[in-house]
Amino acid sequence: MVAVHKKDDRWQNWELAITGQIPAKEPVRLDFEKLNALATTIVKTQEPHHTSNPKAIFSFRAIPVAKLLDQLGVKSDVKEVTFVSYDAYRATVTLEDLKRYPIAIALERNGKPLSRSEGGPLYLIFPYTDYPELQIKYPDRFWAFYVTNIVVGTEQIKLRVGDSASVGQKSSGKSDQPSRTLDINTLDKLQQVTIEEPVGYPIGWPIGKVKLQGVRLRDAIAASGVALPEGSVVVVRGKPPVYRDPLNPSRLAAKDLRDCDILLATRWGNDRQPIPAHMGGPLTLALPASCQARDDKQRWMTFVEEIEVIDSP
Structure with a gap:
């Protein structure tokens, strides 16, 4: 069983907003306490941004994106999901791949909360070690730092x-x-x-x-x-x-x-x-x-x- 650690006070105001082609009419907002409770999956993988030792295997406590989407529901015509960072950076992954692989949003690395310099508090990660084919389709630029928003499909203009x-x-x-x-x-x-x-x-x-x-x-x-x-x-x-x-x-x-x-x-x-x-x-x-x-x-x-x-x- 994965231990869920006490929320890091530095991120107490951080939230993840989910919008787009989902059944909910308003944005679904998950505060850090809710995210912390959902992060019960361990993903062990190499990390491309850890350049000092690129072969090292890290243990991430994370939320599989598919788990979030299953809870929210996704409209039938959705083909892709876009992850938006605090600084407006974005990375897009196909819905098919999110369902096929444990691509996840990480909160901790090796038992410690992710700092901003490490991509935290919410860091989009890809399990390269178990699924090396992901490294070709989703190279290091897809690992999104400090994620704040998930857009399912594309929203309507409002x-x-x-x-x-x-x-x-x-x-x-x-x-x-x-x-x-x-x-x-x-x-x-x-x-x-x-x-x-x-x-x-x-x-x-x-x-x-x-x-x-x-x-x-x-x-x-x-x-x-x-x-x-x-x-x-x-x-x-x-x-x-x-x-x-x-x-x-x-x-x-x-x-x-x-x-x-x-x-x-x-x-x-x-x-x-x-x-x-x-x-x-x-x-x-x-x-x-x-x-x-x-x-x-x-x-x-x-x-x-x-x-x-x-x-x-």
Whole structure:
């Protein structure tokens, strides 16, 4: 029987959110205490990131991903699952392989909680030693550090747009001006814009220029009935926690939105395919070359979920 250790207080606020094509209508959130209780499987394997002794075998206490998915349920048309890290890194694994192999989310290595430098507190691991074929299909870049989200299949677009009162106070119920949620049907009714740029997303996209189609950020705000006053700023938030950091928000000046066709991309490529989760979809933020003189590629954002307009004081 596997011993379940007491929760590490350093990670007491860490949670794993599971969304996408699952029966639950709202995100399923597992706090670290629940995750700790579920981690009753031992996976013994080599670890590619342990370069000082690449042949060493480590013992990971972990949760097989298939175990989580079996508990939640998965819709019949799902083919893949995407793991998203705190820093917006992502790794995608086929559902078939998750069911076939004990690919898991680890909490401990050799009986000790995983530190951030070791990929913790939640670390996506692959049992290379028992299943060497995984090393070819899922090389070391698939071992995802500090996992915060699992996206089953690809989510539907649910873009929440509001001002600082409606977005900031949603949970408290104090706002008299509720935010509005835009779906793909609403966005498709707006004027469609196509750009062709080398994308600034870090992984999972073709090299060179890529066609992106979507709507102007300013048009989505207008469609929500939210004013964009002169001097205001727009904060864009995505799923990964790095995109939701209140100390370092992704801010765009209202003037930039008026002067540049900053895009909320919903489709990509010559055939205008929906953007899947393994590419950071269904909704991404893109900046044409004309806007990039004042905004670097760090502003290109995947998994966009929320827009907030903040009026200047």
